[in-house]
Amino acid sequence: MYETMEEVKNAIKDCNKCKLCAKRKNIVFGVGNENADIMFIGEGPGADEDAQGIPFVGKAGQLMNKAFDVVGIEREEVYIANIVKCRPPNNRDPEQDEILGCINYLRNQVMIVKPKIIVLLGRISLQNILGKEYKITASRGKWFEKKGIFYMPTWHPAALLRDETKKIDFIKDLEEVIKKSSEF
Numbered sequence: 001m002y003e004t005m006e007e008v009k010n011a012i013k014d015c016n017k018c019k020l021c022a023k024r025k026n027i028v029f030g031v032g033n034e035n036a037d038i039m040f041i042g043e044g045p046g047a048d049e050d051a052q053g054i055p056f057v058g059k060a061g062q063l064m065n066k067a068f069d070v071v072g073i074e075r076e077e078v079y080i081a082n083i084v085k086c087r088p089p090n091n092r093d094p095e096q097d098e099i100l101g102c103i104n105y106l107r108n109q110v111m112i113v114k115p116k117i118i119v120l121l122g123r124i125s126l127q128n129i130l131g132k133e134y135k136i137t138a139s140r141g142k143w144f145e146k147k148g149i150f151y152m153p154t155w156h157p158a159a160l161l162r163d164e165t166k167k168i169d170f171i172k173d174l175e176e177v178i179k180k181s182s183e184f
């Protein structure tokens with residue numbers, strides 16, 4: 001494990017641990033405050049993120065930004081990263097070997113940021129951080145604590161694009177996050 005984000009970035013820059021490296025335009029490392037209290041973990045880059053090298057800049061990300069505005073989260077104040085750093089083709093789910101090759105980078109990012117709260121965006125994030133037995137429908141909106149970190153699973157922002165009604169849950173979950181963060 002590396003001590004600084006620069007070192008992790010350096011370690012990942014020519015990564016070829018899995019097949020996703022073949023078609024990537026950019027590694028989508030992560031952005032934000034490296035000392036954030038709140039960290040968001042998504043699934044993996046889409047086409048826009050791959051093109052720009054920044055997480056959550058496409059349609060789902062723009063919707064997430066709007067939700068941030070509603071509840072008063074500044075994107076620059078939090079840290080945002082993904083389970084896999086390179087784009088899975090056609091936005092398919094990342095495969096287990098890809099996740100296994102990549103997850104230590106994320107673990108290292110968490111170790112450096114030391115967030116008090118981690119928001120798990122969607123099933124892939126939830127199941128690869130808390131465990132395969134967790135279901136997103138049953139877990140979203142609930143707090144889970146592990147080793148001093150509070151986890152809030154919620155819908156992936158792309159799910160809100162498909163189902164408007166999920167926006168209400170998403171905002172509610174973010175409000176919970178704000179409330180908890182004010183207690184620290």
Ligand code: URA
Nearest residue numbers: 042043044045055056
């Ligand atoms: N979806 C994700 O899970 N992550 C991104 O960075 C963009 C879309």
